[in-house]
Amino acid sequence: RVCQQPLLKRLEPIFDPLFDDASFGYRRGRSTKDAMRKVWKEIDGGREWIVDGDLQDFFGSVDHEKLLTLVAQRVADSRVLRLIKAMLKAGSYGQGKLFPSECGTPQGGVASPLLSNILLTPFDQEMRRKGYQLTRFADDWVITCKSAAEARA
Template sequence: MGNLSTPISVQKLQTALHAKAKAEAGYRFYALYDKIYREDVLAHAYAQCRSNRGAPGVDRQDFAAVEAYGVQRWLGELALALRQESYRPEPIRRVFIPKANGKLRPLGISTLRDRVCMTAAMLMLEPIFEADLPSEQYAYRPGRNAQQAVIEVEERLHRGQTDVVDADLADYFGSIPHAELMLSLARRIVDRRVLHLIQMWLECPAEETD
């Protein structure tokens, strides 16, 4: 997510979560929710979203509007809503992007408020689930890229591992069964408030506003 460096305080928290998950494969985390609305975590989540830019959601609020309002004030109100458990996500704005083959690809755009909240949750969850992933998995992982995957494939070919499966999953993320996803999360997370957050995001309706 851009070239932002993670603040030391957030790094320490992520390192502790990862170390605990790595040391105890069966450990289930029960006190994560309050870390999502920590001031440093939300501030870093906002900075990451800001660096990614992106279009506004259904409320049409953009970064310029947030900065005119006051970022600290805006983040403070989000933290309060999370702490009081009054936070509710907005519907997802759906737009259609033309593909090279002439078809349209649907794209869901969350509001800035929801994106910041999701990013804060990701900052806490990613170190935990990273501990469970095999070393040869490269997709959608921090610090890993396609070039590294190609190098590993070459090394395996040189070792005589020549069987290859070529697969392309259509609409993978849009077709993940939510119930099974929540069960997978619950394998590591027992904090009901975190699970409720994720469930709300999964159930967000989409609105075609354009």
């Protein structure tokens, strides 16, 4: 945790401007209320059909290598990348044993929410590219549609 706060302060200004407007979770100045206002505005605008989802076990199944590759596209400092890798691989301690971590983000980790948004940005971009009206808060998402046919598509 001691290392994660400075890491967060260094990475947030680099990555937050790249996050999609559909992303509301764990971002300064964005809240669940803001996400709901966006969804209600879309409903009031005629997008009355809703598809919602949850990325099952998202935080527990984060692919470390994929995440590190995304971070490395914007961060060249190998020390920062090694620190993130060490944080991800640190594992957990319980029952007198160390349990290594092969995937997932540290539960309760200060930097974990930012890292999750980095990993989910390509998802947001792909939904936008396909023309979907996405609203995402962490690993929960909603797409508003104008018709049942659009919702089924």
